[in-house]
Amino acid sequence: MNKHTGVFPALLTPFTAEGRINDKELERLIAYNIKKGVAGFYVNGSTQEAFLLREEERRHIYRLVKEICGDRVTLYAHIGCVSTEEAISYGHLATELGYDAVSAVAPFYYKFSVGEIKQHYRMIAKAVELPLILYNIPAFSGVSLTFDDFAELLEDDKMIGVKYTSADHFMLQRLCAAFPHKCFFNGYDETFAAGLIMGVGGGIGSTYNFMAEKFVDMQAKFKQGDIAGVQAVQDVVNRIIAALCRVGVMQGEKALLDMLGFDFGPCRAPFAPLSKEAMQYLADTVLPLL
Secondary structure: OHHHOEEEEEOOOOEOOOOOEOHHHHHHHHHHHHHOOOOEEEEOOHHHOHHHOOHHHHHHHHHHHHHHHOOOOEEEEEOOOOOHHHHHHHHHHHHHHOOOEEEEEOOOOOOOOHHHHHHHHHHHHHHOOOOEEEEEOHHHHOOOOOHHHHHHHHOOOOEEEEEEOOOOHHHHHHHHHHOOOOEEEEOOHHHHHHHHHHOOOEEEEOOHHHHHHHHHHHHHHHHOOOHHHHHHHHHHHHHHHHHHHHHOHHHHHHHHHHHOOOOOOOOOOOOOOOOHHHHHHHHHHOHHHO
């Protein structure tokens, strides 16, 4: 499981002025983060606006990221969809391209039963050759699985871990302790330090796109036993995240990358563009902390 540890940016999607995917800027972002020491990338997650992309665009991104990265880093293909059949189709593409694992958010909107959600995951695991990382994000998916639900799923050897985006650290610690041979990733960037204490092997996050070095540093300090150092870095990270929450996280992350010399363009509608006041607030508040 060594390849399934470390810091994994959940990639953002740059768009051109015409609204097309900007391949060049995505390649620049990947190179920028590899230099910072990330372990790999989480591809086509919600941070990448996957649910706002057309199918052909999503497939293009899977291909493009693998072409750029080759075998230099570990790649996770998020294949989450409401439709089991569609998720499996993306999983087959990820397998063909040589990704290291797939991941999937629980199917949402229709308020599926827990039994239906478990069956969704089992069908993916059976149909897709790659190992599966479950994606727990109850605040956005509306799906709240229990410890016993996760334990039942993780008994399947194909389900190798969880991207855990929840503030329920009690359950996270219990899962890490009960399944030490599985991989667990902290999902909320603002609680990365807490996730390390609970036993995760790393994190998958959106703010990693522009400040991955802070999370790499936290994990290194934690391994060295420098808890005060971890806390100090998390404090800076959380000041940045607080500013993002004030203006809009997704839009703010892209704006910060623009300020750092990238050309990421806006998020897709219905996301609203940032105001000039919000841009100035980020420049004044966040840039000095990067």
